[in-house]
Amino acid sequence: MDFLLNQNNLWILLIALVSGGMLLWPSLSRGRPGGRIALNDAVQQINREHGQFIDVRPAEQFKAGSIPQSRNVPMADLESHVGSLPKDKPLILVDSHGRDAQRALASLRKHGFDRVSSLDGGLDGWVQAGMPLKKS
Template identity: 50%
Template sequence: MDFLLYQNTIYFLLFAIASGIMLAIPSLRKGALGGNGGSISTKEAVQMANKSSALFIDIRSAEEFKNGSIPQARNIPMDELEQKVPSLPKNKPVILVCNMGRTAQKAAGILQKLNIEEVYVLSGGLSAWTQDGLPVKKHTATGGKK
């Protein structure tokens, strides 16, 4: 009878360890993204924007931005990023957007060095956003010559 108790104890311990690991994985994954310039999907980006008022920063050129962007995105071209970081809110997550996601990875490193804590990169960039059928806003020049 002692043998059954011992075997059940082993099963219980294995179950507890497996449960602990399964509970820890999402937390570890979330921690790996937050502040590390981790990539997030378009779905995760939309959820983050809705839940925590994440700020979309489009680092493409002003011309590319004008031709189409995420509707609530703010355009800060890559070459102006360092100068404009002080104007970014410190208490909101920042989601960086470029065409495909590669340039945004470099921008994430810059923001982290300048103490922006929650920095994410939109995986696949604006291309993934449009492929997923999400809205894109075209900007028109206002007040210019006709």
């Protein structure tokens, strides 16, 4: 008991607990469903589990270039289209850079969507990887 009450030992114990938590954080967050998904994992999920890309950019940007077979549901209209999105398939949200889709992801999770992720890097990452684009 004297070990825990000593001021120096208390700091050592606190530092050990914090550093242990920091070491565990990446493996714990990786196991969570959803969040950001790498391009290769997204393509595999689409192909193997018949998932769907949901592009949350405005319609003008979607028409200028989008992932083939993706569906456009602009962020502003997301709440009104929640009922038309499949809950039994993986959904991969796409935006321009991979940042704005996180808000859509949080919104869909509130509506009970468990299998939803955002494409890491967004459409920019898709293009940089040399993947095909569809233009309307």
